[in-house]
Amino acid sequence: MFSKTTEYAIRVVIYLSVNTTPSSLAGVNEIAGNLNFPAAFLGKVLQDMVKKGLIISVKGPGGGFYLNDNTLSLSILDIVELMEGLGFLNKCGLGINSCSPENPCPIHEEYKNVPESMRKALSIKSICDIREDLTDGNNELTIDF
Amino acid sequence: MFSKTTEYAIRVVIYLSVNTTPSSLAGVNEIAGNLNFPAAFLGKVLQDMVKKGLIISVKGPGGGFYLNDNTLSLSILDIVELMEGLGFLNKCGLGINSCSPENPCPIHEEYKNVPESMRKALSIKSICDIREDLTDGNNELTIDF
DNA sequence: AAAATAAAAGACATTCACATCTTTTATTAA
DNA sequence: TTAATAAAAGATGTGAATGTCTTTTATTTT
Numbered sequence: 001m002f003s004k005t006t007e008y009a010i011r012v013v014i015y016l017s018v019n020t021t022p023s024s025l026a027g028v029n030e031i032a033g034n035l036n037f038p039a040a041f042l043g044k045v046l047q048d049m050v051k052k053g054l055i056i057s058v059k060g061p062g063g064g065f066y067l068n069d070n071t072l073s074l075s076i077l078d079i080v081e082l083m084e085g086l087g088f089l090n091k092c093g094l095g096i097n098s099c100s101p102e103n104p105c106p107i108h109e110e111y112k113n114v115p116e117s118m119r120k121a122l123s124i125k126s127i128c129d130i131r132e133d134l135t136d137g138n139n140e141l142t143i144d145f
Numbered sequence: 146m147f148s149k150t151t152e153y154a155i156r157v158v159i160y161l162s163v164n165t166t167p168s169s170l171a172g173v174n175e176i177a178g179n180l181n182f183p184a185a186f187l188g189k190v191l192q193d194m195v196k197k198g199l200i201i202s203v204k205g206p207g208g209g210f211y212l213n214d215n216t217l218s219l220s221i222l223d224i225v226e227l228m229e230g231l232g233f234l235n236k237c238g239l240g241i242n243s244c245s246p247e248n249p250c251p252i253h254e255e256y257k258n259v260p261e262s263m264r265k266a267l268s269i270k271s272i273c274d275i276r277e278d279l280t281d282g283n284n285e286l287t288i289d290f
Numbered sequence: 291a292a293a294a295t296a297a298a299a300g301a302c303a304t305t306c307a308c309a310t311c312t313t314t315t316a317t318t319a320a
Numbered sequence: 321t322t323a324a325t326a327a328a329a330g331a332t333g334t335g336a337a338t339g340t341c342t343t344t345t346a347t348t349t350t
Contacts, residue, residue, distance in 0.1 A: 001146075001236065001238070001240070002240060003307070003308090004240075004307075004308065004309095005307085005308085007239065007240040010239055010240075011239065011241070014251065027325095027326065027327085028326080028327075029326095038308085038309060038310080039310095040309065040310050040311075041308065041309050041310075043327075043328085044308095044309085044328095044329095046327085047327080047328065047329080050327090050328090057326095057327060057328085058317085058326085058327080059315075059316045059317055059318095059325085059326060059327050059328080060316060060317025060318050060319095060324090060325060060326060060327080061317070061318045061319070061324065061325040061326070062317090062318070062319095062325080062326085063316090063317070063318090063325075063326050063327065064326075064327085065327090076239070076252060091146065093146070093266060093267070094152065094155055094156065094221070095146070095147060095152040096156070104285065106159065106270065106275040106278055106279065107221060107266055107267065107269075107270060107275075110265070110266040110267075110269050110270065111266040113258075113262040113265075113266065114259065114262045114263050114266055116262075117258040117259045117261075117262050118259050120255070120258075121238060121252055121255040121256040121258065121259055122238070122252065122255075124252075124255050125251070125252060125255070130251040130252075133251055134251065140249060148337070148338090149337075149338065149339095150337085150338085172295095172296065172297085173296080173297075174296095183338085183339060183340085184340095185339065185340050185341075186338065186339050186340080188297075188298085189298095189299095189338095189339090191297085192297080192298060192299080195297090195298090202296095202297060202298085203296085203297080203347085204295085204296060204297050204298080204345075204346045204347055204348095205294090205295060205296060205297080205346060205347025205348050205349095206294065206295040206296070206347070206348045206349065207295080207296085207347090207348070207349095208295075208296050208297065208346090208347070208348090209296075209297085210297090291350105292349100292350085293348100293349085293350080294347100294348080294349075294350095295346100295347080295348075295349095296345100296346090296347085296348100297344105297345085297346080297347100298343100298344075298345070298346090299342100299343080299344070299345090300341100300342085300343080300344090301340100301341085301342080301343095302339105302340080302341075302342095303338100303339080303340065303341090304337100304338080304339070304340090305336100305337085305338075305339090306335100306336095306337090306338100307334105307335095307336095307337105308333105308334080308335085308336105309332100309333080309334075309335100310331100310332080310333070310334090311330100311331080311332075311333090312329100312330085312331075312332095313328100313329080313330075313331095314327105314328075314329070314330090315326100315327085315328070315329090316325100316326090316327080316328090317324100317325080317326085317327100318323100318324085318325075318326100319322100319323090319324080319325095320321100320322085320323080320324095
């Protein structure tokens with residue numbers, strides 16, 4: 001559904017939310033190792049995320065990355081929007097560019113629920129909520145971020 | 146959402162359902178021209194569709210393509226399945242391979258509706274139904290297939 | 291039979307996301 | 321102030337999907 005860049009960004013945000021503070025950072029290699037991402041490419045994604053304000057970087061010995069405070073209040077959808085835009089929510093179910101309410105494709109009505117349920121699924125929780133889910137232990141979330 | 150190959154295949158099936166009969170065919174260039182697809186590449190897709198039994202080809206002067214009768218009873222989802230499989234319905238909302246009911250990602254529950262609504266949207270109508278919608282005129286479908 | 295037509299088939303080209311490698315810059319610690 | 325560390329930046333590589341071009345095969349018409 002999303003590009004690798006966006007996918008990596010989402011998981012990095014979650015990882016950093018659980019595993020770092022402004023005084024306890026994580027480096028490229030640690031993140032790449034724990035999330036099983038290619039380190040060199042992840043470096044590029046991290047650069048991009050710094051530029052976009054999602055995370056903060058520190059150079060030099062002991063350096064690394066940690067989460068920007070503001071990012072905690074964002075939803076997954078907000079991160080997707082920052083990384084690659086929300087075009088995927090407006091795409092026709094058959095891929096027809098000229099498809100619109102005035103010029104609907106053959107499954108236009110039937111497909112309406114899809115972007116709606118996507119939007120809901122991706123925006124209902126904040127990163128802060130997800131961090132709580134993962135650290136609380138009062139739920140069955142077990143994936144190691 | 147789908148590959149170009151699959152997208153072209155879906156629209157070709159609809160086009161042929163409305164515009165051809167076993168005695169009135171459509172050639173690659175006619176189809177490509179009307180649907181605004183690259184003709185040479187479409188030729189490859191049509192070959193593939195013939196092999197998969199979706200359409201029937203006739204060589205030589207007056208030749209071209211028409212819809213296999215059986216295809217009329219298929220849904221869009223059936224065509225997608227034939228062309229590229231249904232992997233897209235089993236993908237995790239965050240792109241995590243190890244995501245499963247026993248090992249759910251942070252938005253696992255929230256995302257469940259998405260593939261469900263996709264499946265419904267793509268399987269509720271048969272090609273036959275869609276052809277009726279397009280030829281009846283008792284609806285607002287206006288895209289020229 | 292010969293010429294024309296149109297799909298089938300094979301070889302080749304292009305593009306872009308994804309990924310890697312090398313060099314530079316900033317920071318820290320000795 | 322020098323050496324070490326780690327991110328930033330730039331250049332380059334790769335593979336798969338997409339797209340093009342040429343040749344072959346089957347069919348029809350003259």
